[in-house]
Amino acid sequence: MKGLLLKDFLMIKGNVRSVLLFLVVFCLIALEGNDFLLFVPALISFMMFMTTFSYDEYNKWDPYAITLAVKRKEIVFAKYLGSFILLFFSLIITFLVALGIGIYNQNFDLQKTFTLLLGCGASILFLQDIVYPLFIKFGVEKGRIGLFVGIFLLSFLLGWILKNVSISIPQDIYSFVVSYLPWILAVFLLILTIGSYEISKKIYTKKEF
Amino acid sequence: MKKILEVKKLKKSYGDFVLGPVDGSFPGGVIVGLIGENGAGKTTFIKSLLKILQAEGEIQFFSNKKEDIGVVLDNSFFPEILTAEDIHKIMKNIYKNWDSSLFFSYLEKFSLPKNKAIKNLSKGMRKKLEIVTALSHHPKFLILDEPTSGLDPVVRKEVLDLFLDFIQDEDHTILLSTHITSDLEHIADYILFLDKGKVVLEETRDVIMDTYGILKCGKDEFSKISKEDVWRYSESRYGYEILVKDRDKIKKKYPNMIVDKITLEDLMVFVVKGRIL
Numbered sequence: 123m124k125g126l127l128l129k130d131f132l133m134i135k136g137n138v139r140s141v142l143l144f145l146v147v148f149c150l151i152a153l154e155g156n157d158f159l160l161f162v163p164a165l166i167s168f169m170m171f172m173t174t175f176s177y178d179e180y181n182k183w184d185p186y187a188i189t190l191a192v193k194r195k196e197i198v199f200a201k202y203l204g205s206f207i208l209l210f211f212s213l214i215i216t217f218l219v220a221l222g223i224g225i226y227n228q229n230f231d232l233q234k235t236f237t238l239l240l241g242c243g244a245s246i247l248f249l250q251d252i253v254y255p256l257f258i259k260f261g262v263e264k265g266r267i268g269l270f271v272g273i274f275l276l277s278f279l280l281g282w283i284l285k286n287v288s289i290s291i292p293q294d295i296y297s298f299v300v301s302y303l304p305w306i307l308a309v310f311l312l313i314l315t316i317g318s319y320e321i322s323k324k325i326y327t328k329k330e331f
Numbered sequence: 332m333k334k335i336l337e338v339k340k341l342k343k344s345y346g347d348f349v350l351g352p353v354d355g356s357f358p359g360g361v362i363v364g365l366i367g368e369n370g371a372g373k374t375t376f377i378k379s380l381l382k383i384l385q386a387e388g389e390i391q392f393f394s395n396k397k398e399d400i401g402v403v404l405d406n407s408f409f410p411e412i413l414t415a416e417d418i419h420k421i422m423k424n425i426y427k428n429w430d431s432s433l434f435f436s437y438l439e440k441f442s443l444p445k446n447k448a449i450k451n452l453s454k455g456m457r458k459k460l461e462i463v464t465a466l467s468h469h470p471k472f473l474i475l476d477e478p479t480s481g482l483d484p485v486v487r488k489e490v491l492d493l494f495l496d497f498i499q500d501e502d503h504t505i506l507l508s509t510h511i512t513s514d515l516e517h518i519a520d521y522i523l524f525l526d527k528g529k530v531v532l533e534e535t536r537d538v539i540m541d542t543y544g545i546l547k548c549g550k551d552e553f554s555k556i557s558k559e560d561v562w563r564y565s566e567s568r569y570g571y572e573i574l575v576k577d578r579d580k581i582k583k584k585y586p587n588m589i590v591d592k593i594t595l596e597d598l599m600v601f602v603v604k605g606r607i608l
Contacts, residue, residue, distance in 0.1 A: 125424030132417045133410055182407040185383045189402040191426050191468075330384045331407075 126192060126200035127207075130174045134208075137170055149219055153226060157238060160216050164242040167212035168249060171205040175262045185331035198258070198326045202319050205250055212246075213239050240304055247311050251318035259325045333359045334393065335472055335504045336380070341388035343379050350375045350528040352388065357521075359393070359471075360501035362494065364519035364536070365508035366595060368603050372528040373508040374405060377476045380506075392472070398428055401470030403461045405477040411450035415443055418464055426468035437463035441489070454481040462490060466497065473497065473505045479514055487511070491518050512595035516540065522595065524602065531602055544578030544590045545597060547571070552588060560584070563605030574601040 145163065152159040178184060187197050216239060224230025252272070256265035283289075299306060334356045342351035350372040357363055365373050379386035381402065392400070409418055415438055423429040438445060441459045449457055458481050465473060473494070479487045495518055497503050509515060515522065515536070522539060524532035548556070553564075553571040560581060563574040574597075575581045575590065582590050 125421045128424055129409070129413070129417075129421045132420065133412055136412055177410040177412060181410040183410055184407075185378065186402070186404055186407040186409070188383050189381050189397070189400065189404070189474075191397040328385070331378075 123192065123196050123200055123203075125190075126187070126197060127204050130171070130200065130204045133174050133177050134170045137173070141166060141170065145215065145219075149222070152219060152223055160220055160238055161242050161245075163212040163215045163219070164209060164246045167208040168205070168246045171208050171250075172253075172262070174201075174204070175257050175265075179262050182331070184329075188331065194327050195323050198319065198323045201254065202250075202315070202322075205254075206247075209243060209246055209250075213243050216242060240307070244307050244311055247315065251311070251314045255318055255321045255325060258322045258329070333502070335359045335502075336393065336506075337389075337391045338380070339389040339391075341376070341379055341386055341390060343375055343384055343386040345375070348372070348375075348528055350379065350386070350525075353530055355523070355530070355533060357504055357506065359504050360498060361520040362498055362505040362507060362515075362518050363521045363523055364512075364515035364595075365506060365523050365525065366512055366515065366599055367508075367525035368599065369510075371525040373525055374476055375528075376525065377404075377474055377506070377508060381474060394471070398426060398468065399471040401465035401468065401473045403458075403465050403473075403475040403478045405480070408457070408461050408464075409449060412448055414446050414448055415460055416445045418460070422464065422468065428468045430467050430469060433469075434463060434467035437467065441486070455483060455486055458482055459486065459490070462493070466493070471500075471502050471504070473503075473507075475505065475507045477509055478507060479509060479511055487514065494518055512599060516595055524599070526603055532598075539593065539595070539598065542576065542578055543593045543598065544575050544581065545593055545601075546573040546575050546581055546585065547589045547591065548573070548585075552585075556585065558608050561608040563601040564608060565601065565605050572601075574598070574605060 144166070148159060148162050178187075184197070188194060217235060220235045220238065221230060224235070253265060253269050256268045259265070260268060335358065337356040339354055340351070341353040342349065344350075348370075353376065365376065367373050375384065378384040380390055381400075382390075409421075413421075419429075419431060419434055422434075423431060435445075437443075438460075441456075441463060443452075443456055443460055443463070449460065452460065458478065462475075462478055465475070479490055482490060491514055494505055494507070498505060507515070507519070519536045521535055522532065523530060546556070547570060549570045553573075556573065560575055561573050562576055565572050574593070578590050578592070581588075
């Protein structure tokens with residue numbers, strides 16, 4: 123397991139220099155106080171880890187990996203754990219940048235920063251949970267296309283629902299959701315991540331290379 | 332001799348292509364050469380053994396530990412942005428028996444750079460790196476798909492010597508598929524010959540090299556040869572060539588005809604392209 127994690131991190135090590143340069147530029151722009159930019163490190167972590175799937179596929183790593191002293195489920199678990207670790211570090215970077223900018227602009231707001239981190243982390247985790255089973259089942263290219271088609275259809279469906287269906291949420295339910303949002307989100311993501319991992323594991327266990 | 336692998340009714344289908352059913356067992360301390368033309372099922376057989384493909388039938392290794400198996404696959408290895416040093420760091424966290432000093436001594440022996448990305452290595456160097464990686468966790472069973480392809484004759488000799496060293500331990504076995512059949516003439520103990528997914532021959536190298544032969548004759552002489560003596564034959568403008576299984580017996584039976592020794596390449600060509608009388 124440790125070896126598999128190390129492999130992915132050694133692969134993305136080559137990108138570190140350009141990512142650091144990008145982060146410096148990003149910090150300078152973020153000084154202006156645009157909160158949206160704080161989403162960037164988490165997004166970069168996602169994209170960086172996605173390249174490990176591409177490298178694996180391009181070099182036909184998986185058939186070889188299966189022959190090593192690891193189980194198939196460990197190969198899948200290492201992907202989830204590796205991306206989780208990278209996401210965690212990207213959120214620490216985001217926090218430090220937000221802290222630095224807050225101190226510089228003398229307007230640091232801890233609660234707002236944590237809400238932002240939760241939003242970044244949750245969105246990327248959600249994206250990973252959806253995309254990883256697709257990558258494992260269909261490969262990176264087809265998985266990406268599947269993701270875009272999925273996002274398009276989902277947006278279209280949501281747009282149609284919002285336009286044509288009038289939904290009235292009772293006030294007490296609305297208040298409950300808002301006050302427990304972080305917990306609801308955490309439980310939802312936990313279930314989604316476990317579900318995503320189980321699906322990926324099932325696909326990978328049966329997959330032939 | 333201790334069995335190291337046993338397969339029973341191994342079968343794998345891919346659309347029109349069917350491998351098997353293959354039955355057989357591999358003893359310890361030997362090199363088994365897997366031969367056959369392209370598409371005969373060699374890689375499918377190896378991938379089925381390694382559970383990269385999900386095949387029907389029974390595959391029983393001497394040990395359930397993946398630690399004991401070293402593998403070289405055709406066109407499948409570490410991502411090519413990694414270096415030999417990276418591979419060492421990864422493998423020492425994958426194999427309990429990973430031998431760092433052995434790995435680095437192999438790198439030195441084969442003049443492989445530690446810090447050069449795999450993508451910048453020549454095809455031969457890359458193959459050598461794959462082989463030394465497979466050997467550096469002290470496996471007992473090496474499964475190698477085309478391990479010598481892309482290597483020049485000098486390096487091929489070095490690699491084959493490495494395999495011969497490995498096999499000195501009678502618990503060690505090598506299953507090796509190759510197109511370069513002359514390599515097997517030097518090192519293999521057994522030959523497993525696949526054609527169109529079926530095992531057409533399973534024999535010791537000594538029997539093949541010492542008893543099989545090619546009888547050469549003209550049209551008139553060909554008509555005098557008994558059908559049971561002809562395994563396969565080919566016809567050309569210069570006459571007939573006949574693959575025979577007992578060279579000495581045939582020499583005595585047809586004293587006026589020439590019976591030559593056979594190479595594994597001849598055998599492959601005859602079995603695949605030769606005609607049956």
